[in-house]
Amino acid sequence: MRAELPFNSIREINWYLYKLGLFPAKAPSLTVKSGGDYIKQALHSRYKNAPEKVSLEINHLHQHFESEAIPDDIFNWVDLSNERQCTWLFLDLRNIMLASWLDENFLVERSMNSRCMDIVEQQFIFPRVELFVNSNPDKISRAIAFFDVLESEKRYKINYIYWLMRSWKIIDKQNYLLKWLDKKNNEQIDWVMEYLSKQESFVSLKNACMPVANVSKYSILVSAVDLFNHYEPKNTPRLELLIIKMKKAWSQKKHRDGLKGRKAYNVIMSTDAKQKLKVIADARDYKQNETIENLINEAYEKHLVEKKRKN
Template sequence: MNHNNQKPLKIEKPKDTRLIYYYANQLRDIGLTINSSPFCPSDMLTEINELIQSNNYENYISDIKNNAEENLIEIENFNWIESDVACCYVWNLIKKMPTNLFLNNDDYTNFYDRIFPLHNPTSTTERYEMIIKFFDVWNTHKQNKLNFIHTLKTQWSNTLTKKQPFKWLQVDNEELCDWVWEYLIRAGATLGIATPINNSEKYIFCHSAFHTWSASLETKELFLIKISKAKNQLLFRRKLNKKKSLNIYIEEKAKDNLEHLCKITNRKINETIEYLINEEYKKHVK
């Protein structure tokens, strides 16, 4: 306990805000309640110091600082998950993992929901930060955390050696992204995955859902074959919907000339007709 003429001990703001979150979790483990949002580290640190002082826990400060050094893994171990798809892949894998891999109770569907019950990240930056918080909060030896993050990295590296899905999908094609996402849902590949909130997120989630899908390799290969065929049929139907039928009769000589034009310009008959019409139109209509 501090004497009245002594300045109360407190935790100074660290350079790494990960430490603040770790301190808060340590205090929770001894029964203290932290109400500040984990996404407002300055407010959280203020509340931590108030709890320490009001509960005469000043002597506990050095302990939680030492624990942080022994339990937090270096930030360099997370460099490989900074890309959109890799980050989403890791986040979705962790979300799907059962509680008993991390805890000795079944109070929660998974450990991730125990830590962040009311928040689903909506960007790569948020997912990256929450994955790091997940590892920081996990109450286990540092080596166990390192082993786990290295296992995830190996799994991701192995994933990249396999055939990559949806190379034809573009992030700015909202209609096709919607179609692929619905196709994945019907295949059962999105179970346990939150619904993306916008098209850029949906593009990332399409790839992540396929990579984290627990289906067999044969099932995934068959899925890629089917969705590729379905996509080609979809695009062909959409292309036809934009075209109008034109039934005309022309002289045989003109027909021969048309076919010769197609051959030397490497165009189909309909493409050649469209080209000739458009070029003639530009000559006469200003």
């Protein structure tokens, strides 16, 4: 019998804690050593009247982990420097865990064992698989934790991950839909997120726009579109029409905002003055109406200075 747990990583510690139903208050700060000590102490306490069962339990856990755990390098196809790819993967798995609108057929079609619905129904039954992430490596760690917790055969997990890899190769080519967005324009990003959140006929798109701590709204928006193409590839034309409509709505909003405090005027001037106005506007790289407004402001400022000097 194996006398000690082969505590090799925090990942294994988390898996043992989950299988044993042990969730210490300080779990997030556990190290491999402190986690291992906690597990051994808990097992000896649980089997204090039958200490021989500790070795049996330890041996069983180790064999179970070895047979069920997906390979550590199975996500090597993910580029950790690619914010879009990492966020897409993380949000895809988050949606499976949290979205009640996904039915069993969705998962079965993607080579997943129907038992994975256990985790959907219980909504994050493993506390250590958190929605809080600080970096792209964090997102991949959450993805691995998701599959560690998933009550499904190892082959189904691997099949699904390979399906994700194939899906990304297709999705990666569809990055043109939101290229018009300015990632530094918070007003625009907020407006687009609100616009998409109201699209009742695009359920997966609406749910994908849920915020995530420490993940930029822009990244979530891009991933929301990626996820829609991921879930509903046949509806990509519908999505393209929606984005065209949304882009036009944004342009109209900006136009209306630009007209605030402004009024149209009919001004009659000589042809010669009109030509001179064009020359000045071209030289300053302004529109002609902007040039007129600037000339008026300059003249007004000069007037105030002269008036103050005379007084």
